Amino acid sequence: MPATAASQKNIETILRQMENEGYNGISVDCVIFGFDEDALKVLLIKSDLKDFEGKWSLLGDLIDSKETLDGAAYRVLKERAGMENVYLEQVRSFGEINRHPAARVITVAYCSLVNVQHYQLTTLDNELHWHTVRHIGEMAFDHKQIMDACYEWLQKRIQEHPLGFSLLPKQFSLRELQNLYEAILGVKLDRRNFRKKFFSMDLLEDTGEYEADVPHRPGKLYKFNYEKYQLKERKKWFGIDF
């Protein structure tokens, strides 16, 4: 039986047979971060393995031999969370020998950031939930370790690439943007310097509109100018520093 994308029923059987034949399994695991109520969340699913009953795990599956790594990651996201049009990036692979109880499985971790509001989880998926990153304890497999690695990757990545805007509505206030960065980076930033920095990058476009339904002075709404960002040739800059 090939190591194909398997239904959840027989995955343990497949893995055990694969193990007996001396093969390695390969899977992808998706770490989907979302942002809601000023806190960073991550999308987890109840583990379907007896060994990890009650524990939470990442969205993953074995890779089919007819799909690419990226393809498998997108498929998992669609099959297990109904998510499409999400931008995934590979973080790294994890290959400790006993990381999976049933067999030797090497996994490739993928990471993404989405707007929680854009992906209302169907109530059918009551095994699928957003968890506040700060409050997550033990997880199934080595998934805590994978999630931590992805979180560190994200903190670095978001400082160098405009990932954050996918977590915000199309139009957002600078407060929302700053809350997002503070939640992900885990620090407080100076409001004035934050604004100065973003305005100097010249990638935010004033929409002329204002926040509504806030119990205080409403802020201007901006949108991110992706075209301008694409045009800016990536600054190769050489700042040796360690």
Added chain:
Amino acid sequence: MPATAASQKNIETILRQMENEGYNGISVDCVIFGFDEDALKVLLIKSDLKDFEGKWSLLGDLIDSKETLDGAAYRVLKERAGMENVYLEQVRSFGEINRHPAARVITVAYCSLVNVQHYQLTTLDNELHWHTVRHIGEMAFDHKQIMDACYEWLQKRIQEHPLGFSLLPKQFSLRELQNLYEAILGVKLDRRNFRKKFFSMDLLEDTGEYEADVPHRPGKLYKFNYEKYQLKERKKWFGIDF
């Protein structure tokens, strides 16, 4: 037949059988960069596959189900190049469906930097050679693409971590250090600013000795203070910029 570390003779047979049974293979490939005569080199081996006769390839092998990813990478380096005590880092995985002609093989790329002088290749290994990175053309498999990705990774990595010192003798002049950075980054750097930057990091230790056998004024020799580097707590610094 398990997907174990296989002798070169039957690797194609193993792969074909694995392919027939619907399994994915997993390999590691090592991109070993070295520095010699002011040029960046990479260690390549003649491909052992008929499909790629005469082409150069990275040092790689299938992963055994009883070894970790890192372990496999270190084993490959020892078995195929006789290298030990090398620091390897995982870069990322490559999983295009047809990247290997005999079967579906996903590979995890590892990267390192070594001092070419420390690893004289035995003349027995006349299939193993250092190649100037700038001059490399076509390679076997998707190994050119992997090497390019590792090269980009290296350029970024060396600006944030003191990888470069493993390519230099224990004691080195600032010119040697600068040549190294210029070779890897592919740019010319201002000599005075380069020196200022490195001295301000306070990680170079004056040995009191001087270069010898140079056809010009000899420079002071320094060594890198790894202890001091370890002590410096990693500066988590928040400089949003893209």
Added chain:
DNA sequence: CTTTTAAGTGTCTTTTTTACACCAATTCAG
């Protein structure tokens, strides 16, 4: 109309980066 909350703004200081030029030490060629 008072309180609360966050929006919006500007300046000064410090740090970092960049640009740039001269004299000194050594080898080599003649």
Added chain:
DNA sequence: CTGAATTGGTGTAAAAAAGACACTTAAAAG
């Protein structure tokens, strides 16, 4: 022995970026 060639070693000024910091304004809630 001398001059040419080559690289070592140094400092400063200007520009850019980062960091610290306080007050007025707009809206909502009571």
